[in-house]
Amino acid sequence: MAPQSSQAPLEFGGPLGAAVLLLLLPATMIHLLLVARSGPARLLGPPPYLPGLEALWSPRALLLLLGWLGLQAALYLLPARQVAEGQELKDKSRLRYPINGFQALVLTALLVVLGLAAGLPLRALPDMLLPLAFAATLTAFVFSLLLYLKAQAAPASALAPGGKSGNPIYDFFLGRELNPRIYSFDFKYFCELRPGLIGWVLINLALLLQEAELRGSPSLAMWLVNGFQLLYVADALWNEEAVLTTMDITHDGFGFMLAFGDLAWVPFTYSLQAQFLLHHPQPLGLPMASAICLLNAVGYYIFRGANSQKNTFRKNPSDPRVADLETIPTATGRRLLVSGWWGMVRHPNYLGDLLMALAWSLPCGLSHLLPYFYIIYFTALLVHREARDERQCLQKYGRAWLEYCRRVPHRIVPYVY
Numbered sequence: 031m032a033p034q035s036s037q038a039p040l041e042f043g044g045p046l047g048a049a050v051l052l053l054l055l056p057a058t059m060i061h062l063l064l065v066a067r068s069g070p071a072r073l074l075g076p077p078p079y080l081p082g083l084e085a086l087w088s089p090r091a092l093l094l095l096l097g098w099l100g101l102q103a104a105l106y107l108l109p110a111r112q113v114a115e116g117q118e119l120k121d122k123s124r125l126r127y128p129i130n131g132f133q134a135l136v137l138t139a140l141l142v143v144l145g146l147a148a149g150l151p152l153r154a155l156p157d158m159l160l161p162l163a164f165a166a167t168l169t170a171f172v173f174s175l176l177l178y179l180k181a182q183a184a185p186a187s188a189l190a191p192g193g194k195s196g197n198p199i200y201d202f203f204l205g206r207e208l209n210p211r212i213y214s215f216d217f218k219y220f221c222e223l224r225p226g227l228i229g230w231v232l233i234n235l236a237l238l239l240q241e242a243e244l245r246g247s248p249s250l251a252m253w254l255v256n257g258f259q260l261l262y263v264a265d266a267l268w269n270e271e272a273v274l275t276t277m278d279i280t281h282d283g284f285g286f287m288l289a290f291g292d293l294a295w296v297p298f299t300y301s302l303q304a305q306f307l308l309h310h311p312q313p314l315g316l317p318m319a320s321a322i323c324l325l326n327a328v329g330y331y332i333f334r335g336a337n338s339q340k341n342t343f344r345k346n347p348s349d350p351r352v353a354d355l356e357t358i359p360t361a362t363g364r365r366l367l368v369s370g371w372w373g374m375v376r377h378p379n380y381l382g383d384l385l386m387a388l389a390w391s392l393p394c395g396l397s398h399l400l401p402y403f404y405i406i407y408f409t410a411l412l413v414h415r416e417a418r419d420e421r422q423c424l425q426k427y428g429r430a431w432l433e434y435c436r437r438v439p440h441r442i443v444p445y446v447y
């Protein structure tokens with residue numbers, strides 16, 4: 031099929047980049063899982079061994095994973111406290127989304143507590159991470175293939191701007207359809223927040239329980255990592271509506287990148303610090319722990335402050351909390367904040383997120399690079415994401431965006447970048 035003229039510029043290095051990422055991302059995840067439990071725990075060295083199929087493939091792990099997805103899907107379908115409308119689509123319609131992610135987190139926590147009381151062997155989970163991650167990768171591949179085939183029957187207006195290049199590998203990777211749904215069940219919205227994020231805190235908890243069994247009690251470092259990451263996940267689910275304005279929901283199709291990212295990458299690589307701590311206990315004194323808590327609190331304050339300020343402003347610019355902020359008008363009728371958090375740098379929320387990422391790694395000490403993988407990957411992801419967002423904003427707002435860039439010259443770190 032010839033490329034269509036309305037095609038957006040190719041991203042991620044085009045079809046070749048997409049093909050490389052299709053293999054590289056799962057390989058990196060498996061590498062991290064193997065290295066985290068190995069003695070030397072070298073991020074850049076070879077893995078301790080190459081796992082055979084018998085170490086990766088387990089029907090029990092696949093069943094567990096499918097059961098987990100089924101449970102989260104059932105919780106998604108429960109009555110919601112609120113139903114939110116998404117951004118306007120090309121055909122001027124708006125989709126509706128249930129806001130019950132936090133409820134799903136609380137109900138999952140209740141089920142876990144009941145399960146633990148009934149003898150659920152949650153501390154056995156860390157020993158199954160490898161086959162579970164493999165099962166999640168296979169599921170993401172099959173799921174993305176089904177989504178790709180489903181998109182063949184979708185009208186052109188339902189396709190994502192970047193997912194109709196005509197190259198099957200590129201479109202499979204980026205995702206063709208913007209909002210694939212069966213009736214009101216929205217696959218992308220469901221996957222973005224629930225199974226992966228809640229799965230991440232569950233894996234962290236299982237690692238904490240196993241550490242308690244191994245060493246008598248969880249270490250202070252393990253408590254901090256669990257606490258910080260639980261706060262991050264609970265915050266995302268509490269503010270679930272905010273995800274409706276992210277580029278993942280409004281711009282990107284649902285393909286392998288997000289399916290794998292949501293179902294496999296987030297739970298199995300974002301829990302890397304807790305995995306590392308289980309196998310490499312780190313001493314952490316109270317003064318250092320307090321300094322790390324302060325860093326996480328500052329990061330969270332900036333992250334939440336910036337995200338809430340923008341969300342409040344986008345919902346209702348006359349809200350008294352934002353009405354006094356200075357703005358730039360744009361030809362679309364929307365305005366851009368140019369004071370408050372958004373007058374400090376053009377992505378203050380990324381700055382807060384990066385400070386928190388650092389606070390999640392510091393409890394793991396300075397002896398290994400491995401627990402710093404998250405902040406290295408995350409810096410690359412946010413720098414790339416920021417560049418994609420700038421391109422989209424320049425297209426949307428034209429000269430007003432250039433004026434914003436002139437008045438707020440730094441992107442993420444004041445006076446540095």
Ligand SMILES: NC(=O)C1=CN([C@@H]2O[C@H](COP(=O)(O)OP(=O)(O)OC[C@H]3O[C@@H](n4cnc5c(N)ncnc54)[C@H](OP(=O)(O)O)[C@@H]3O)[C@@H](O)[C@H]2O)C=CC1
Pocket residue numbers: 275276277278333337340344364365366367368372376377379380383415419422423434
């Ligand atoms: N942990 C993880 O793996 C990840 C976390 N994140 C986090 O998720 C959150 C959402 O991030 P993301 O979706 O990338 O982007 P943002 O929340 O930063 O949203 C960018 C959008 O905000 C609007 N905007 C930009 N500047 C202004 C301004 N001055 N005034 C008003 N509106 C403005 C524009 O959209 P419009 O004008 O159309 O409203 C722009 O497209 C962030 O906190 C990020 O750190 C993101 C990715 C991965």
Ligand SMILES: CC(C)CCC[C@@H](C)[C@H]1CC=C2C3=C(CC[C@@]21C)[C@@]1(C)CC[C@H](O)C[C@@H]1CC3
Pocket residue numbers: 055222223262265266273276278287288290291292295296
């Ligand atoms: C596999 C690739 C390397 C890329 C995968 C990217 C995804 C893991 C991320 C893309 C955007 C995300 C967002 C979040 C989690 C990670 C993914 C899915 C949040 C839900 C994290 C919590 C925040 O409060 C909101 C974020 C929105 C974007």
